[in-house]
Amino acid sequence: MRFATTTACVLALGFSTTAFAAEPTVIEWNALIPEVEPYENPFADLDQSDIRSLAKLLRLESLLEDKEDPQIRAEATELRAGLTERGLDVDGLFAQRLVVMENRIKAARSPNPEIVGQSVRLPGYILPLEFKGEEAVEFLLVPTVGACIHTPPPDANQIVHVTYPKGIKVDGMFEPIWIAGQMQSEFATENLYMVDGTTEVEITYQMSADLVEPYK
Incomplete structure (x- = not known):
């Protein structure tokens, strides 16, 4: 209830x-x-497979920031290329992800x-x-x-x-x-x-x- x-x-x-x-x-x-000011949420228009791929890429590239690994680098490069070929602005989406997170936290708190x-x-x-x-x-x-x-x-x-x-x-x-x-x-x-x-x-x-x- x-x-x-x-x-x-x-x-x-x-x-x-x-x-x-x-x-x-x-x-x-x-x-x-x-009332929360409207903000752009490009993830709302993405299908779940693209969202999963972006999440995986973010995780892989985060690992590479701590330690270089040729296998992880190759996988991340291939994944990024595939997303780019599908017309996605990967870096732009990663930047907007932070905006979305900040606004969601603000709306919740x-x-x-x-x-x-x-x-x-x-x-x-x-x-x-x-x-x-x-x-x-x-x-x-x-x-x-x-x-x-x-x-x-x-x-x-x-x-x-x-x-x-x-x-x-x-x-x-x-x-x-x-x-x-x-x-x-x-x-x-x-x-x-x-x-x-x-x-x-x-x-x-x-x-x-x-x-x-x-x-x-």
């Missing part, structure tokens, strides 16, 4: 300070994602400036970090049930690190909750301890929650 991602109600309010003073505004998870500093109410699922007795006083909020457990962690800007000194009793990680408070942004990493090991999770958002309660 994933919570819906419509932001029309959020945008309609315009995030005015006055509106939030009375009551937190309900938002959904895609409101945490900033950047906060939405329209959300930061606003008082919001957000539903999600709890991943406990610290307990006081039987109650969680520090946890991660994620948009999908089982995130970081059965699936890879969501993007950093799809995780909120929550502190709540009052504590909330955790009956399980599959029951949704609401959090409410002022959303802040500070990029961080957190080690999440699971039965099968430790996962390092990147986090964009922080909240010292005013209220945490079961989802109804």
Whole structure:
């Protein structure tokens, strides 16, 4: 289960300070994602065989940077020639690869400036970090049930690190909750301890929650 991602109600309010003073505004998870400037992704138009060949060539040429090997050099030269014959600008694609990677990282980690500093109410699922007795006083909020457990962690800007000194009793990680408070942004990493090991999770958002309660 994933919570819906419509932001029309959020945008309609315009995030005015006055509106939030009375009551937190309900938002959904895609409101945490900033608008990203469009960029060229030439790999979207390539077939999988060309992508695999480019990846192999990049790996071979990376090996040659560390140590010259005639066999690897011959294989890399042949592979590059074949890609060039098919009309691919190999060096241009390698350069654009770095641009694509940089933009994907930016899209995954950047906060939405329209959300930061606003008082919001957000539903999600709890991943406990610290307990006081039987109650969680520090946890991660994620948009999908089982995130970081059965699936890879969501993007950093799809995780909120929550502190709540009052504590909330955790009956399980599959029951949704609401959090409410002022959303802040500070990029961080957190080690999440699971039965099968430790996962390092990147986090964009922080909240010292005013209220945490079961989802109804």
